[in-house]
């Protein structure tokens with residue numbers, strides 16, 4: 001991306017309408033200028049300074065342009081630039097209903113009408129595949145700013161890594177805060193998700209879309225009530241150069257909420273309140289743009305709102321910024337059109353000087369510098385040799401050299417060495433260090449010796465002197481033992497002494513008048529015991545290993561352990577944190593499981609892996625003790641109960657599982673057949689190539705036959721072989737593409753099978769626990785994963801009202817997909833989302849409906865299986 005664009009680029013886009021205000025809006029033939037003529041508003045009185053004629057010039061205007069044209073014109077360059085390390089921002093601004101969401105996201109149901117984000121994702125991954133010499137990581141976040149609150153639209157995904165340095169994926173995220181550092185602006189607490197391919201990135205987009213807050217009003221039935229920012233973060237490292245330098249960049253796709261006139265939108269209550277927040281934040285955005293565009297303004301009020309603060313490094317500056325001003329060219333929307341065009345022209349004045357974001361990897365940089373030091377040392381060594389300098393070394397002192405220097409210093413101090421020969425700078429520094437070490441050692445030694453002989457008392461503290469004196473008196477009275485036995489140092493003359501050499505401590509007899517606290521004896525005894533303990537504890541430990549119950553300690557491996565009282569059985573009630581983390585399942589962290597559930601969960605995971613739930617395989621027998629004691633009646637074995645469950649309560653999900661497995665087997669078979677075909681074609685290509693090579697050699701051996709124009713004439717056989725090779729290559733390409741699609745289908749079906757299997761086991765487990773283990777266990781009901789009154793019992797999927805429609809919809813999409821192979825990722829991701837939506841709506845039937853804050857995950861969302869319906873092809 002060049003840095004020629006010195007200003008933010010702005011394009012206008014008119015939403016198609018049959019009622020276009022041709023009389024008022026004139027689109028100039030250069031496709032850049034717009035003239036707007038407004039009628040005088042009689043309501044504004046006779047003296048009316050209203051401007052009636054407006055003329056605007058933007059970088060371009062889209063009128064009746066399709067999504068493809070819009071993307072190629074405005075976004076393609078910015079997306080390409082992001083791979084080279086340039087930040088980019090694509091923002092849609094305009095009145096409500098003007099087509100911002102249509103431009104940014106597009107119609108998620110239609111591949112043809114997909115918007116800037118899905119197209120950008122597609123382009124990114126295609127170009128990443130082409131840039132083989134770079135390793136490029138893609139991460140995605142999706143955020144919503146609703147009523148001045150920030151919400152993570154992807155917080156419902158369990159694999160989120162929070163922007164709060166927490167390693168624990170299930171840790172509650174910090175409240176979201178816009179933060180700035182030298183790397184730019186980011187939101188602390190916003191989850192960031194790795195996307196390894198186009199489909200994964202689209203999944204994230206669709207997941208976020210389902211979580212957006214939308215409301216209906218007079219002007220738009222599906223009005224977005226918030227500002228949404230979809231951000232793609234890229235990190236690109238060279239595979240070929242071991243460079244410490246790499247590039248990072250981000251592309252923001254900003255779908256601003258639409259400004260609306262309350263009188264027109266007829267918003268009431270909550271929608272009205274939302275509109276007020278929207279209008280306020282848009283006016284702050286306008287203030288920021290005005291300040292950025294002004295040459296005389298030093299201060300730009302970014303912090304006035306969450307939106308402007310977040311966009312601080314994304315409007316102009318070193319970022320490739322582009323604004324699409326969406327307009328609705330109907331006569332009734334003229335004022336809004338003018339207002340949008342005014343904002344757009346202001347934005348055109350904001351300076352933008354894109355720059356590559358290069359980062360240095362500290363570890364690699366250190367290595368590089370180390371190498372450089374090594375080179376310089378070699379240079380020096382060569383120089384020293386040439387100039388006959390000896391006894392010079394540039395490495396740090398070795399342990400042996402340090403020891404020798406120290407010995408020399410010691411000998412110098414005790415007088416056995418007259419002087420120390422100076423050899424080089426390092427040796428001088430080492431000698432001084434040795435002096436200091438020896439001095440400190442001596443000081444410590446001296447203090448220890450004095451402590452052994454005397455007790456140290458602060459001479460400025462009469463109370464402690466008096467206390468010590470009183471202690472001594474008491475002890476002498478109380479015990480027959482001489483005071484020295486109590487560990488109190490006494491001078492030769494029998495009086496209590498303090499210490500030490502001037503400074504803060506004084507040596508002398510304490511005043512006899514000083515009062516002493518009777519607790520001093522206890523204190524002294526404590527001291528005495530403490531000393532004994534220290535002496536004795538070198539070899540032995542106390543019954544509880546001499547550790548305080550609450551203090552944390554570290555294991556030999558450096559793991560931090562939380563100490564806690566021992567249980568009656570002598571075992572520790574708590575485990576090391578690492579163990580706790582290891583045992584915590586996502587479900588248990590949600591705090592919804594009964595104790596028996598928690599015990600069973602690891603076994604379930606193993607079962608699921610070993611394929612329990614398939615025909616002929618049974619869950620392992622359960623022999624665990626339950627916290628509430630075993631039930632009075634012996635429960636049936638899990639094996640037989642599982643059979644019953646599959647035949648009755650779980651029959652529907654079992655049927656789905658079997659269906660999915662059959663589908664998977666079919667897909668696998670088709671995939672392997674295709675793979676065989678591809679291999680066969682490859683073999684034929686190789687053979688044809690060989691044949692051609694032979695023919696070429698024969699031809700060259702016989703000497704070339706030329707026509708009149710000097711072109712080489714080849715034999716018919718050779719011509720046929722060339723033709724054949726061409727056909728084979730075409731067929732190889734097409735089969736290979738089919739194979740590629742087939743693979744994602746197999747992965748997808750496998751996913752379905754796994755989820756069904758897990759669901760079957762979960763359902764069985766709930767049913768079994770509830771039916772046989774503990775009928776009154778409340779936490780079972782709180783799980784609420786099943787549909788219907790009884791937890792764990794799944795309502796037959798055929799009873800979902802939308803299923804038939806869904807099936808039709810998916811079949812239709814599959815057909816479309818077949819027509820356009822590039823759309824496979826889009827439709828796969830979209831199918832997943834629509835299945836999730838159905839699942840979500842089915843779940844909400846079973847649970848009390850409530851409107852939660854947008855972006856906040858529902859209680860069971862972390863553990864919710866994203867999908868469990870049968871794959872329909």
Ligand SMILES: Nc1ncnc2c1ncn2[C@@H]1O[C@H](COP(=O)(O)OP(=O)(O)OP(=O)(O)O)[C@@H](O)[C@H]1O
Nearest residue numbers: 015016096097098099100101102220223224257258
């Ligand atoms: N260029 C276009 N081509 C076809 N349909 C469009 C176009 N632009 C907008 N629409 C349609 O207009 C309607 C409103 O568009 P959209 O929801 O994108 O508006 P918006 O500006 O995002 O509104 P709000 O700010 O209220 O969310 C949608 O049904 C959309 O499909």
